[in-house]
Amino acid sequence: MTTFTPTSAAETLSAVQWALAEEQPLEIVGHGSKRGIGLPVQAAHTLDLSGLSGVTLYEPEELVLSAKAGTPLAEIERLLADNKQQFAFEPMDYGPLLGGVAGRGTIGGVLAANLSGPRRLKAGAARDHILGIEAVSGRGEAFKSGGRVVKNVTGYDLSKALAGSWGTLAALTTVTFKVLPAAETETTLALRGLMDDAAASAMALALGSSAEVASAAHLPENIAGRVLDGAFAGSPATLLRLEGFGPSVAYRLAKLKDLLKAAPGLEEIGADASRNLWREIRDCAPFADGSERPVWRVSMAPSQGHRMVSALRMEAGADAFYDWQGGLIWLRMESDPEAETVRRLVKNLGGGHATLVRAGLQWRAATPVFEPQPPALAALSARLKNEFDPKGILNPGRMAAGADEASQVQTQER
Amino acid sequence: MPKPDAATLARRAEIVTDMKIIVPGEGVVDAENSMRVFESDGLTAYRQLPLVVVLPETVKQVSRILKYCNERSIKVVPRGSGTSLSGGALPLEDAVLLVMSRFNRILDIDFDNRAAVVQPGVTNLGITTAVEQEGFYYAPDPSSQIACSIGGNVAENSGGVHCLKYGLTANNVLGIEMVLMDGEVVRLGGKHLDSEGYDLLGVMTGSEGLLGVVTEVTVRILQRPETARALLIGFPSSEEAGQCVADIIGAGIIPGGMEMMDRPAIHAAEDFVHAGYPLECEALLIVELDGCGDEVDHLIGAVEAIALQNGSTTCRVSQSEQERLAFWAGRKAAFPAVGRISPDYYCMDGTIPRKQLPKVLHGMRELSEKYGLRVANVFHAGDGNLHPLILYDANVPGELEKAEEFGSDILRLCVKVGGVLTGEHGVGVEKRDLMPEMFNEIDLDQQMRVKCAFDPQHLLNPGKVFPQLRRCAELGRMHIHQGKLPFPDIPRF
Numbered sequence: 001m002t003t004f005t006p007t008s009a010a011e012t013l014s015a016v017q018w019a020l021a022e023e024q025p026l027e028i029v030g031h032g033s034k035r036g037i038g039l040p041v042q043a044a045h046t047l048d049l050s051g052l053s054g055v056t057l058y059e060p061e062e063l064v065l066s067a068k069a070g071t072p073l074a075e076i077e078r079l080l081a082d083n084k085q086q087f088a089f090e091p092m093d094y095g096p097l098l099g100g101v102a103g104r105g106t107i108g109g110v111l112a113a114n115l116s117g118p119r120r121l122k123a124g125a126a127r128d129h130i131l132g133i134e135a136v137s138g139r140g141e142a143f144k145s146g147g148r149v150v151k152n153v154t155g156y157d158l159s160k161a162l163a164g165s166w167g168t169l170a171a172l173t174t175v176t177f178k179v180l181p182a183a184e185t186e187t188t189l190a191l192r193g194l195m196d197d198a199a200a201s202a203m204a205l206a207l208g209s210s211a212e213v214a215s216a217a218h219l220p221e222n223i224a225g226r227v228l229d230g231a232f233a234g235s236p237a238t239l240l241r242l243e244g245f246g247p248s249v250a251y252r253l254a255k256l257k258d259l260l261k262a263a264p265g266l267e268e269i270g271a272d273a274s275r276n277l278w279r280e281i282r283d284c285a286p287f288a289d290g291s292e293r294p295v296w297r298v299s300m301a302p303s304q305g306h307r308m309v310s311a312l313r314m315e316a317g318a319d320a321f322y323d324w325q326g327g328l329i330w331l332r333m334e335s336d337p338e339a340e341t342v343r344r345l346v347k348n349l350g351g352g353h354a355t356l357v358r359a360g361l362q363w364r365a366a367t368p369v370f371e372p373q374p375p376a377l378a379a380l381s382a383r384l385k386n387e388f389d390p391k392g393i394l395n396p397g398r399m400a401a402g403a404d405e406a407s408q409v410q411t412q413e414r
Numbered sequence: 415m416p417k418p419d420a421a422t423l424a425r426r427a428e429i430v431t432d433m434k435i436i437v438p439g440e441g442v443v444d445a446e447n448s449m450r451v452f453e454s455d456g457l458t459a460y461r462q463l464p465l466v467v468v469l470p471e472t473v474k475q476v477s478r479i480l481k482y483c484n485e486r487s488i489k490v491v492p493r494g495s496g497t498s499l500s501g502g503a504l505p506l507e508d509a510v511l512l513v514m515s516r517f518n519r520i521l522d523i524d525f526d527n528r529a530a531v532v533q534p535g536v537t538n539l540g541i542t543t544a545v546e547q548e549g550f551y552y553a554p555d556p557s558s559q560i561a562c563s564i565g566g567n568v569a570e571n572s573g574g575v576h577c578l579k580y581g582l583t584a585n586n587v588l589g590i591e592m593v594l595m596d597g598e599v600v601r602l603g604g605k606h607l608d609s610e611g612y613d614l615l616g617v618m619t620g621s622e623g624l625l626g627v628v629t630e631v632t633v634r635i636l637q638r639p640e641t642a643r644a645l646l647i648g649f650p651s652s653e654e655a656g657q658c659v660a661d662i663i664g665a666g667i668i669p670g671g672m673e674m675m676d677r678p679a680i681h682a683a684e685d686f687v688h689a690g691y692p693l694e695c696e697a698l699l700i701v702e703l704d705g706c707g708d709e710v711d712h713l714i715g716a717v718e719a720i721a722l723q724n725g726s727t728t729c730r731v732s733q734s735e736q737e738r739l740a741f742w743a744g745r746k747a748a749f750p751a752v753g754r755i756s757p758d759y760y761c762m763d764g765t766i767p768r769k770q771l772p773k774v775l776h777g778m779r780e781l782s783e784k785y786g787l788r789v790a791n792v793f794h795a796g797d798g799n800l801h802p803l804i805l806y807d808a809n810v811p812g813e814l815e816k817a818e819e820f821g822s823d824i825l826r827l828c829v830k831v832g833g834v835l836t837g838e839h840g841v842g843v844e845k846r847d848l849m850p851e852m853f854n855e856i857d858l859d860q861q862m863r864v865k866c867a868f869d870p871q872h873l874l875n876p877g878k879v880f881p882q883l884r885r886c887a888e889l890g891r892m893h894i895h896q897g898k899l900p901f902p903d904i905p906r907f
Contacts, residue, residue, distance in 0.1 A: 127608075251707070377614075385612075
């Protein structure tokens with residue numbers, strides 16, 4: 001039972017090479033802030049990359065930042081803010097939802113979990129902003145992909161392959177991201193009193209206009225009171241966020257209000273409150289209740305989210321709210337995750353995927369945490385895993401429904 | 415290119431017959447004069463007749479063709495509209511050329527979810543045409559957008575002049591359906607976001623037709639910005655123009671488009687389309703700002719001030735849509751304009767960190783003297799993507815080779831200053847042999863291993879992207895020092 005704490009890429013390489021030679025699986029961690037997602041890794045040894053820390057390149061005018069994989073996200077975000085820049089994909093902080101503290105997490109984890117936030121529709125996720133990586137594969141080889149320029153199609157995009165791979169393909173040592181100017185100001189228009197279906201229509205109308213809405217979320221009545229210290233208590237809140245230069249935000253706000261003048265109640269949320277509000281939505285604050293009650297993160301076509309929730313409520317008790325115009329559904333279940341029901345409804349209503357991001361160990365052990373894939377796709381994923389980590393020494397079991405179960409599928413097929 | 419397989423060539427008649435069974439009707443082209451139109455793509459210096467051309471109409475046919483070829487170890491080269499500038503769709507003598515142009519239907523337009531589902535042979539501009547009546551468009555706009563297909567855009571991860579603000583193909587594609595070399599049909603993504611497992615959609619985008627054949631694409635469509643205006647700014651040097659670009663971005667402004675041209679490109683364009691470009695400047699910037707009216711007005715003022723601080727000698731702001739389009743006319747016609755002043759030109763596509771522009775332009779001037787060939791430059795200034803156009807005459811013996819050498823030296827220079835070999839045209843056959851400039855053997859082997867997960871026999875579009883093909887069995891071998899590696903001497907607890 002050893003924890004390696006390398007402080008250089010070379011040391012990371014030698015740790016992986018040792019593990020490969022001994023066929024000793026490694027659990028790869030940064031701060032461990034998302035360790036509760038997925039199945040517990042079956043590994044006797046830990047590769048702790050938090051000592052592999054530091055920004056190695058930051059050129060604001062070139063919109064590029066490189067950092068060693070263990071660099072704290074909070075440190076990078078401070079540096080960016082000092083230069084009026086940001087990660088436009090707004091990586092969420094899972095800490096509070098998973099019962100931990102806020103502000104933890106490393107930049108490597110941001111990519112490995114492909115984090116994003118309420119700006120996802122407009123600005124993408126980590127996968128959309130990663131420019132290049134350096135990593136050590138499960139073959140015990142240090143490799144790189146991509147570069148440090150924002151436009152590059154040289155060779156396969158292995159950086160994207162590692163996005164959302166939860167450390168099962170390679171141990172990241174350096175990541176290079178595109179950074180962007182932070183918006184000068186923001187404001188949020190809150191529509192009050194809309195039921196889920198009416199909210200979905202209003203959000204579709206707003207996003208389909210030229211008002212350049214950056215984020216759209218809907219908090220049903222029982223959730224609305226759980227953000228901004230209860231400011232929306234008592235009735236549903238449908239939230240539309242506008243960002244940009246001052247005159248532009250003011251102009252678009254007026255336009256949006258005109259577009260939605262039929263809505264029952266319109267409230268404007270100022271810049272500071274708006275920033276807090278979207279941080280709470282980003283981090284799933286309404287369900288950060290200190291409990292282990294199961295929480296699903298479901299991605300669907302935006303128009304289908306409320307239909308799935310409405311169908312689910314016929315079969316199981318669930319609290320829900322919506323981000324991404326209704327396409328990201330956060331669900332909190334009573335006690336049983338009801339995995340089969342949730343996934344059946346998602347599939348029947350146009351498809352997507354449901355990830356059980358929070359649940360007690362007994363549920364996670366019994367339920368595929370990541371959405372199971374159809375056999376041909378699962379087999380392809382398993383082959384990809386095999387090409388990066390043929391001995392299965394990196395985070396074995398973490399994405400049970402992704403790679404590992406797929407290898408079982410493959411075995412059964414033979 | 416890989417050596418043609420004699421056994422496949424000998425079985426040509428049988429393969430043609432079988433293809434005609436799988437794709438009945440007009441879908442198989444095997445007469446030499448009819449195949450001639452497919453012998454090259456946008457990189458016309460390379461030509462090769464394929465074994466046979468097949469134009470399937472259904473996913474089932476694509477699946478059967480690939481399965482048939484996989485079982486018999488016959489190579490397949492997929493092709494969209496054939497506009498690749500890197501030889502990505504160059505046929506092989508012993509390969510079936512799989513042309514996807516009959517997959518030309520728009521399947522679903524969903525304004526509520528701002529998504530369009532289309533077949534891969536639909537042109538890039540065709541998507542915009544299908545949705546513009548509601549004020550929507552598809553953002554990536556490669557200059558071949560009238561002709562290039564969305565399936566080809568996925569294969570090449572195409573960009574365009576607006577990608578600094580709106581992203582590349584990879585950022586605007588939500589899902590695909592594709593057929594693997596063994597005939598399996600898989601769907602990645604859809605109208606929802608992100609992947610439940612590995613980001614295979616991200617891997618597929620820009621894989622240059624080596625991993626699978628795309629049979630359906632779901633793209634994000636956007637509402638057109640309310641308005642767009644452009645500034646035309648002249649500078650006495652590329653250094654000042656480059657600093658202006660840096661300062662615009664430094665001020666937190668991401669323009670919809672930001673293009674730079676050097677003196678030879680300005681003159682060629684002006685002589686051709688008479689766009690009213692200032693002829694006395696060394697570098698010309700076109701900065702386009704889009705969004706709502708108030709925002710655009712606000713930003714025009716800010717950009718004007720930044721330009722003046724950086725020593726601009728001329729600065730015009732478009733006062734009408736007609737004038738904005740006139741500013742762009744010269745830039746958009748830059749390639750044919752250069753084509754007028756030289757019998758042939760060779761278009762390169764490196765990307766560099768923007769601040770290295772003066773150094774790279776200087777290096778290019780030296781190379782231009784060394785090779786005795788002229789070069790004109792157009793530059794996606796916002797994202798550092800450089801398109802040097804090397805002027806040569808293919809009828810002068812040895813000049814094409816000289817132009818290619820010159821081009822390779824430019825790309826080596828791009829890599830040396832921290833850039834990359836290709837920003838948007840792809841590696842194809844053109845830059846294949848330069849890959850080791852950017853990647854070492856381990857890097858390239860890992861990329862080829864990804865190929866092995868999709869196509870273990872290397873049958874799909876072989877000879878492209880990778881300088882040297884290695885067998886998957888060989889790539890899979892590991893050198894493990896079982897029990898012989900010392901416990902790593904690194905910090906632990």
